[in-house]
Amino acid sequence: MAATLRRGERSIPPYSPIGSRILAFGGYQPDQVVTNDDLARRVDTNDEWIRSRVGIESRRVAGPEESVTDMATVAGGKALAASGLSPADIDLVVVATCSTILPMPSVAAVAASRLGIIAPGAYDLNAACAGFCYALAAVSDSLKAGSARNALVIGAEKMTDWLDWDDRSTCIIFADGAGAAVVAAVPDGVPADSAGPRGDERSRPPSTPGRFIGIGPVVWGSAGDQGNKIQVTSRTGAITQDGQGVFRWATSLHPVALQACERAGISPADLTAFIPHQANLRIIEALARKLGIPRERVADDIVHAGNTSSASVPLALSRMAEQGRLESGTPALLMGFGAGLSYAAQVITLP
Amino acid sequence: MTDQEILSGLAEIVEEIAGVPADEVTPEKSFVDDLDIDSLSMVEIAVAAQDKFGVEIPDEQLKDLKTVQDVVNFVSKGV
Numbered sequence: 520m521a522a523t524l525r526r527g528e529r530s531i532p533p534y535s536p537i538g539s540r541i542l543a544f545g546g547y548q549p550d551q552v553v554t555n556d557d558l559a560r561r562v563d564t565n566d567e568w569i570r571s572r573v574g575i576e577s578r579r580v581a582g583p584e585e586s587v588t589d590m591a592t593v594a595g596g597k598a599l600a601a602s603g604l605s606p607a608d609i610d611l612v613v614v615a616t617c618s619t620i621l622p623m624p625s626v627a628a629v630a631a632s633r634l635g636i637i638a639p640g641a642y643d644l645n646a647a648c649a650g651f652c653y654a655l656a657a658v659s660d661s662l663k664a665g666s667a668r669n670a671l672v673i674g675a676e677k678m679t680d681w682l683d684w685d686d687r688s689t690c691i692i693f694a695d696g697a698g699a700a701v702v703a704a705v706p707d708g709v710p711a712d713s714a715g716p717r718g719d720e721r722s723r724p725p726s727t728p729g730r731f732i733g734i735g736p737v738v739w740g741s742a743g744d745q746g747n748k749i750q751v752t753s754r755t756g757a758i759t760q761d762g763q764g765v766f767r768w769a770t771s772l773h774p775v776a777l778q779a780c781e782r783a784g785i786s787p788a789d790l791t792a793f794i795p796h797q798a799n800l801r802i803i804e805a806l807a808r809k810l811g812i813p814r815e816r817v818a819d820d821i822v823h824a825g826n827t828s829s830a831s832v833p834l835a836l837s838r839m840a841e842q843g844r845l846e847s848g849t850p851a852l853l854m855g856f857g858a859g860l861s862y863a864a865q866v867i868t869l870p
Numbered sequence: 871m872t873d874q875e876i877l878s879g880l881a882e883i884v885e886e887i888a889g890v891p892a893d894e895v896t897p898e899k900s901f902v903d904d905l906d907i908d909s910l911s912m913v914e915i916a917v918a919a920q921d922k923f924g925v926e927i928p929d930e931q932l933k934d935l936k937t938v939q940d941v942v943n944f945v946s947k948g949v
Binding site: 571572764766808 | 886887908909910913914916917929
């Protein structure tokens with residue numbers, strides 16, 4: 520109650536933001552590494568098969584005491600620290616997750632509190648592996664509408680809580696982790712053609728002279744009639760997946776990516792980075808090929824992270840930022856797809 | 871569309887998706903044994919073939935299409 524009052528006492532002058540943009544990313548992976556050879560000791564599989572069909576060399580698994588909220592908190596804290604904002608600046612926290620064992624309280628409210636963020640709007644969102652892109656879209660719209668000024672968006676998953684370690688079609692794929700982004704409204708008065716304080720005008724591709732995207736319009740959708748392609752059918756059950764069916768569906772999603780570029784006013788050739796959900800390296804490569812995006816611009820975090828569902832896009836972004844692979848002020852395409860079935864894609868200006 | 875046209879269209883698809891030179895995609899070749907194409911690439915080839923020829927090749931049908939000629943015949947019947 521005190522916290523609520525504290526927030527209410529603040530005087531927030533009305534303003535009309537014109538857009539939103541990402542300030543920073545953060546990521547977290549558990550310490551325990553599980554290699555393909557480790558899995559081959561348990562189920563009938565092998566390193567060569569997993570590398571060639573899925574592209575994963577190793578993945579990380581959370582410990583028994585490590586929760587989705589724990590991982591969300593660490594990733595969120597890192598993004599916050601990298602953004603230069605303080606917890607007091609954040610007034611909205613959204614966590615995308617589909618793997619919590621307990622439905623309440625929300626991961627978002629507890630993680631926010633642990634980070635010292637006082638009384639933010641806080642909720643969890645489930646769009647499975649598309650969750651981060653859904654959350655980013657919802658948050659971006661909230662910021663543009665003036666409902667919040669600065670937000671923390673997190674994707675956090677403990678997929679291994681929903682794995683059958685004897686099912687070789689799924690246990691080789693899924694993993695645990697969290698990724699986060701700090702997103703800010705671009706207030707009235709900041710010129711629309713500004714890439715922001717951290718943008719570099721010279722690094723923009725020539726076809727987008729002076730155009731600020733921030734967070735572009737989302738292209739999202741679902742196919743609930745195919746919901747049984749990836750599902751958990753009971754509380755004590757595990758994820759089952761029609762691998763071939765999902766592969767066919769996911770590798771045919773390139774029109775969604777093209778539409779996201781179109782709505783942002785750019786062409787795929789303008790993208791300096793493509794960060795699709797890290798579901799399967801073969802899906803990633805197929806999409807990149809269909810979009811004509813060269814390999815070196817495409818996220819391949821799955822190789823050492825596995826498929827972390829809603830965490831995979833921000834986790835990949837945070838690692839690419841650490842490796843200096845993200846070109847500030849230039850456009851990147853994010854794309855999520857998975858259970859639902861659901862998908863979402865949007866172009867962002869890289870921080 | 872003649873079988874020869876389907877074959878050359880299919881060969882282009884196989885080259886693009888699996889990196890196998892189009893002139894190696896001849897009717898008697900087995901996708902798995904001769905062209906080293908796995909089940910995931912076959913799915914991609916099926917989708918591309920659907921786009922190109924307008925004939926749907928469902929997943930459950932794919933495992934029966936073992937050779938290049940098998941796919942040509944399947945497409946030819948559906949066109």
